[in-house]
Amino acid sequence: MIRAGDADRAEIVAFLQAHLSTAMFPLSNLDSFGMAGGHHRAMTFWVDRQGGALRDVAGVTDGGMIFPNCPHQPWAALRQALLGKNIIGILGAADQVTGLESALGLADAAGLRTVEPHYALALCDLVMPDVTGFSLRPLSAGPRDLVIGWRRAYLLETLPLPGEDVDATAIKDIDSYIAADSHRLLYEGDTPMAMTGFNARQPDAVQVGGVYTPPLLRGRGLARRAVALHLEQARKAQAFLFAASDAASRAYQSIGFQRIGQFGVSLYSQPQVIHG
Numbered sequence: 294m295i296r297a298g299d300a301d302r303a304e305i306v307a308f309l310q311a312h313l314s315t316a317m318f319p320l321s322n323l324d325s326f327g328m329a330g331g332h333h334r335a336m337t338f339w340v341d342r343q344g345g346a347l348r349d350v351a352g353v354t355d356g357g358m359i360f361p362n363c364p365h366q367p368w369a370a371l372r373q374a375l376l377g378k379n380i381i382g383i384l385g386a387a388d389q390v391t392g393l394e395s396a397l398g399l400a401d402a403a404g405l406r407t408v409e410p411h412y413a414l415a416l417c418d419l420v421m422p423d424v425t426g427f428s429l430r431p432l433s434a435g436p437r438d439l440v441i442g443w444r445r446a447y448l449l450e451t452l453p454l455p456g457e458d459v460d461a462t463a464i465k466d467i468d469s470y471i472a473a474d475s476h477r478l479l480y481e482g483d484t485p486m487a488m489t490g491f492n493a494r495q496p497d498a499v500q501v502g503g504v505y506t507p508p509l510l511r512g513r514g515l516a517r518r519a520v521a522l523h524l525e526q527a528r529k530a531q532a533f534l535f536a537a538s539d540a541a542s543r544a545y546q547s548i549g550f551q552r553i554g555q556f557g558v559s560l561y562s563q564p565q566v567i568h569g
Contacts, residue, residue, distance in 0.1 A: 294341045294371050294373075294374050295340060295374075296337065297350075299328060302323075305323075305350055306320065306323070308347045308362070309350060309362060310495075312362045313498060313533075314411065314413055314553060314554075317494075317495065317498065318358075319336055319338075322335070331355070332355060334354050335354065337353050337355070338350055339351045339371060341367050348365055349365050350362045350363065351363055353375070353378070357380045357381040357564055358382050358383075359380060359393065360384055361383065361386075361389045362386075363389055363393075366389065368393050368396030371393065372396050375397070376568070378566070379564035380399065380564065381560065381561055381564050381565075382558070382561060383559045384558055384559075385556070386411075386555070387554070390559055391557060397565075397567055398567075399561070399565050403562045403563070404454060404561035405452060405454050405455075406557075406559045406560075407537075407557070407558045408556070409536055409537060409556050410536050410555060410556075411553050411555055411556040412553060413533050413553045414524070414545075414551065415530065415531060416528070416530055416532070418549045418551075419524055419549050420521075420548045421525065421548070422517050422548060424518050426481055427479060427480065427518050428479075429489075429522045429523060429526060430477065430478050430480055431474065431478075432467065432478060435478045435485050436485070440467055441463050441464055442463075443488055443507065444466050444467050444503075445459050445463035447488075448463060450537075451537040451538075454560055454562060456562045457562075470503070475494070476489065477489055477522075477526075486510055486515050488519070489504045489523050490503040491523070491527070494529075495529075497531065498532065499527050499529045500533045500534060501524075501532060501534035504520060504541070506519075511540070514544070516544045517544040520544075520545070521548045534550065535556035535558075
């Protein structure tokens, strides 16, 4: 694989848009942070061509997160391209995450590995639940200690990365969500009940992420109401998500999401250097 430059950007975007369900993270990062570097989420791309046309694209952030969109799985070539690079995780289609992780020699690295059901929804197929008495408000309008506590609980429940400073991460995440205006609180009357958000956005698509309902409030359909209201508010043509539990899957299916595959998440406790 060869490293792409600015001249390749339009072609890379077109390729990733054709693989949108697994390309929301790199496209969103590219839009926000570009390819010039200087931010931990700025993107570098390695590409493989056949007959002059792109057939595989792997995006890597400055911080070391890999997003493979490589149907032909050119793992040996990508390993060579990444020699000496610090890697903190791999996200994408589950089979590609597993194959790349093995090729990079990271299958036994300490950290978090999950394979989650992957879903898609066309907005025209959204099934709106009864939201009488419920409303969405910006995250910044809610009690700060409450939303930080909810995020901390979410991280411990769904992303328990060994050695992570969960308190610091929760604060950083909430501050970034407020700055990006990406998340919302679901209120019943004047009481905050749940949190929802988008972890990646494109002009006509969103990716749902960071949905959380406190344990004592679960089983009341709050998550599905929060997500449905946020999607209705966003007015995008498509939505994607990967579900962290069977209960979450049922909630998303109830508002029209259809399963399209499996999404893999591998995150490492410490940066992993790719050696020859």
